[in-house]
Amino acid sequence: MLTRMIPEIGHFALIIAALMAVTQAIVPLAGAATRRPLWMAYAAPMALGQFAFVLLAYLCLTASYMLDDFSVVNVADNSNSMLPWYYKFSAVWGNHEGSVLLWSLMLATWGFAVSRLSRGLPRDMVARVLGVMGSVSAGFLLFVLITSNPFERSLPNIPEDGADLNPLLQDFGLVIHPPMLYMGYVGFSVVFAFAIAALLGGRLDSAWTRWARPWTNVAWAFLTVGIALGSWWAYYELGWGGWWFWDPVENASLLPWLTGTALIHSLAVTEKRGSFKSWTVLLAIFTFSLSLLGTFLVRSGVLTSVHSFANDPSRGLFILVLLGITVGLSLLVFALRAPRVSHAVGFGLVSRDSLLLVNNILLVIMTVTVLLGTLYPLLLDAFGLGKISVGPPYFNALFVPLTVLMCVFMGLGPIARWKRMAGSELRRRLWLAGLVALVIAALMPLIYGGEWNPWVSLGLVAALWIVLPLVRDLIDKARKGATPLTGLRRQSLAYWGMVVGHLGMAITITGVTVVSNYSVEENVRMSPGDSVEVAGYTFSMQELKQRRGANFLSDIAVIEVVGSDGERRFVMEPEKRLYLARGMPMTQVALRPGPLRDLYVAMGEELGDGAWAMRIQYKPMVRWLWLGAVLMASGGLLAVADRRYRRRASQSQQRDVSAVQEATA
Amino acid sequence: MHPKRKQKLFIILGLLSLAAIAIGLTLYALRSNVNLFFSPVQIADGDAPVGRQIRAGGMVKEGSVERDDENLDVVFTVTDYVDDLEVRYSGILPDLFREGQGVVVVGELSESGHFEANEVMAKHDENYMPKEVAEALEDSGYSPEDYGVKVEGAD
Numbered sequence: 001m002l003t004r005m006i007p008e009i010g011h012f013a014l015i016i017a018a019l020m021a022v023t024q025a026i027v028p029l030a031g032a033a034t035r036r037p038l039w040m041a042y043a044a045p046m047a048l049g050q051f052a053f054v055l056l057a058y059l060c061l062t063a064s065y066m067l068d069d070f071s072v073v074n075v076a077d078n079s080n081s082m083l084p085w086y087y088k089f090s091a092v093w094g095n096h097e098g099s100v101l102l103w104s105l106m107l108a109t110w111g112f113a114v115s116r117l118s119r120g121l122p123r124d125m126v127a128r129v130l131g132v133m134g135s136v137s138a139g140f141l142l143f144v145l146i147t148s149n150p151f152e153r154s155l156p157n158i159p160e161d162g163a164d165l166n167p168l169l170q171d172f173g174l175v176i177h178p179p180m181l182y183m184g185y186v187g188f189s190v191v192f193a194f195a196i197a198a199l200l201g202g203r204l205d206s207a208w209t210r211w212a213r214p215w216t217n218v219a220w221a222f223l224t225v226g227i228a229l230g231s232w233w234a235y236y237e238l239g240w241g242g243w244w245f246w247d248p249v250e251n252a253s254l255l256p257w258l259t260g261t262a263l264i265h266s267l268a269v270t271e272k273r274g275s276f277k278s279w280t281v282l283l284a285i286f287t288f289s290l291s292l293l294g295t296f297l298v299r300s301g302v303l304t305s306v307h308s309f310a311n312d313p314s315r316g317l318f319i320l321v322l323l324g325i326t327v328g329l330s331l332l333v334f335a336l337r338a339p340r341v342s343h344a345v346g347f348g349l350v351s352r353d354s355l356l357l358v359n360n361i362l363l364v365i366m367t368v369t370v371l372l373g374t375l376y377p378l379l380l381d382a383f384g385l386g387k388i389s390v391g392p393p394y395f396n397a398l399f400v401p402l403t404v405l406m407c408v409f410m411g412l413g414p415i416a417r418w419k420r421m422a423g424s425e426l427r428r429r430l431w432l433a434g435l436v437a438l439v440i441a442a443l444m445p446l447i448y449g450g451e452w453n454p455w456v457s458l459g460l461v462a463a464l465w466i467v468l469p470l471v472r473d474l475i476d477k478a479r480k481g482a483t484p485l486t487g488l489r490r491q492s493l494a495y496w497g498m499v500v501g502h503l504g505m506a507i508t509i510t511g512v513t514v515v516s517n518y519s520v521e522e523n524v525r526m527s528p529g530d531s532v533e534v535a536g537y538t539f540s541m542q543e544l545k546q547r548r549g550a551n552f553l554s555d556i557a558v559i560e561v562v563g564s565d566g567e568r569r570f571v572m573e574p575e576k577r578l579y580l581a582r583g584m585p586m587t588q589v590a591l592r593p594g595p596l597r598d599l600y601v602a603m604g605e606e607l608g609d610g611a612w613a614m615r616i617q618y619k620p621m622v623r624w625l626w627l628g629a630v631l632m633a634s635g636g637l638l639a640v641a642d643r644r645y646r647r648r649a650s651q652s653q654q655r656d657v658s659a660v661q662e663a664t665a
Numbered sequence: 666m667h668p669k670r671k672q673k674l675f676i677i678l679g680l681l682s683l684a685a686i687a688i689g690l691t692l693y694a695l696r697s698n699v700n701l702f703f704s705p706v707q708i709a710d711g712d713a714p715v716g717r718q719i720r721a722g723g724m725v726k727e728g729s730v731e732r733d734d735e736n737l738d739v740v741f742t743v744t745d746y747v748d749d750l751e752v753r754y755s756g757i758l759p760d761l762f763r764e765g766q767g768v769v770v771v772g773e774l775s776e777s778g779h780f781e782a783n784e785v786m787a788k789h790d791e792n793y794m795p796k797e798v799a800e801a802l803e804d805s806g807y808s809p810e811d812y813g814v815k816v817e818g819a820d
Contacts, residue, residue: 604757
């Protein structure tokens with residue numbers, strides 16, 4: 001009996017959570033404005049309650065999937081009794097309603113985390129931060145309840161079985177990519193709430209940046225990993241071996257990443273130097289607004305792609321209104337209050353401050369160009385001016401030169417001093433690194449590819465120009481200690497985080513450069529017995545066989561691969577699957593990954609007479625791309641572990657204790 | 666000039682030149698990389714440019730797909746049920762490509778009137794015409810009920 005009521009329990013839990021979110025939005029903010037401690041004290045319990053009830057609702061939906069309750073429309077549309085249990089679990093977010101519920105759950109989780117981990121913050125700050133997060137949460141929970149209720153039933157006509165999950169989404173990549181990406185998207189709501197709270201309270205000091213920075217870094221790290229996972233998933237799942245398509249949905253995730261990256265650096269300046277305050281606040285607003293814009297683009301159905309499940313116009317309108325209110329209100333607050341928190345601090349033309357400013361500007365320009373390329377077709381379409389698409393050449397033409405330009409400043413930044421330094425000192429410390437980078441970058445294409453390639457040299461010089469100055473800096477720091485080790489040990493975790501993050505960027509750039517210039521792709525017609533040579537490897541088709549999976553049938557090609565030395569032999573087995581519930585074909589790629597190259601074999605279509613179209617690719621250093629992203633994310637997390645954030649927590653706890661003692665005395 | 670002002674001037678000039686470079690690059694890139702969409706009826710009416718990268722789309726006509734026996738060349742007909750467009754392509758077709766389903770092709774229109782595609786995208790929707798094609802048809806004066814009837818003189 002109870003199991004039959006699960007969807008209703010979930011629905012009620014969601015309603016209660018929405019009411020709690022509304023309370024969390026209104027009461028603490030009003031309390032902070034009128035200085036009423038009792039009202040402000042509503043914030044944390046409401047955050048807890050909201051989290052508990054959204055979690056309950058989420059678990060109820062998951063239970064409906066696990067128990068194959070096809071009376072729930074959402075389950076019937078996206079699951080099937082033959083689906084393996086782990087895909088039933090992930091199918092919850094493989095559709096519009098469930099993914100918005102996951103979004104809300106993440107938001108409630110971040111709010112709850114803030115309420116638990118911000119004991120050291122002033123009471124009015126906590127009230128404002130949680131109040132702002134409650135407002136966002138209320139908007140999204142209402143969105144779920146009004147337009148996208150995942151618990152809707154189709155009674156009394158219960159389907160016998162579900163329509164199955166889209167086969168493209170039946171993959172490990174889908175199990176982890178959306179949660180990571182959402183954690184990043186939604187995580188920026190915390191720094192957004194901090195920024196609005198600072199504006200409302202008129203208080204933006206270095207203590208504020210120390211509170212805001214760890215949250216921003218964690219959200220950014222999640223987003224970085226989420227984007228990398230998306231790219232990796234597209235690479236092996238879509239079957240063409242591309243790792244970035246400049247698809248509007250990909251761009252939607254890249255936009256908040258770019259401004260988020262700018263925000264991380266701007267926060268560093270604000271903490272160290274007390275400058276860039278309004279700029280930091282503005283970036284926080286932009287970053288979260290772009291997260292919302294991404295959600296709008298993906299969820300509203302204005303784009304058609306594997307990500308857009310819904311085509312209900314009321315949903316798009318609802319998110320658009322939500323986006324409009326968020327951006328409009330926060331910019332209004334910014335316009336009214338920013339002059340109170342801003343504070344001019346001078347700095348020299350050659351200084352870390354100004355280099356970080358340039359980095360910020362470049363990142364914002366990149367954001368604008370990507371935004372323009374993504375929205376331009378949509379705007380033209382909306383105004384009835386024609387149907388166009390903006391292709392990858394546009395993005396590459398802009399993004400590549402801007403990235404190279406940014407790398408120039410990325411190399412200088414970590415070496416430069418705050419406030420001001422002599423240009424001659426910068427030159428003295430960097431000329432050698434620059435020279436070495438140029439020489440290596442000019443020679444590498446000759447050694448690696450056999451002929452000179454200006455693009456490869458450009459990419460490599462950019463990557464080396466990030467790494468070598470860092471190496472120089474590390475050597476200088478090691479020399480300063482009594483022994484090299486003590487010199488390096490003295491450095492803070494935040495410094496190491498920066499080193500690892502920048503190294504990650506260099507590795508990603510190297511991967512992008514090499515894979516874009518040295519990939520080999522052959523599309524061939526093959527029958528058993530045929531063989532073809534690609535990039536020194538011989539691929540021979542041995543036989544074709546068939547297999548039956550849990551919910552699909554598949555054709556498998558057995559390909560024997562022999563390396564150029566003739567020694568190493570191995571077998572690769574690409575598949576073409578036919579998923580039975582939807583009658584949908586799917587390519588299952590055979591991959592031979594390696595640190596220096598991937599071999600990639602995919603089956604195209606059957607050509608008759610036992611022949612198949614085969615796509616065979618050689619992808620050098622493609623793994624570096626994602627490895628770099630993982631390093632970037634680790635760098636962000638390493639910086640969070642820095643001692644100064646922990647010390648602050650214990651100090652403020654002591655302060656609380658003494659305050660209580662004073663009060664009781 | 667006062668050193669502070671001079672510094673500000675430098676920063677402002679730097680910002681302006683960066684912005685100018687960015688805008689210039691953007692406009693240049695947009696101008697040369699935008700692909701317009703045409704449906705078979707528009708192409709038949711001579712609205713589409715020849716020898717420029719464009720997109721076209723419609724439904725793959727039943728029984729029109731012909732594979733070469735030797736290589737990966739393929740010829741098929743894309744229709745919006747008003748006019749037909751012959752598409753030539755060499756390579757691997759996407760998983761969801763099937764006769765009677767929606768596709769969008771990217772490539773150039775040749776002098777002889779067929780379409781040389783360098784990319785073929787199958788639409789995820791299995792049941793109806795791609796949105797762009799349906800709208801292009803409506804713009805040309807056809808409603809869904811008219812599909813299949815060539816209305817002379819409609820525009």
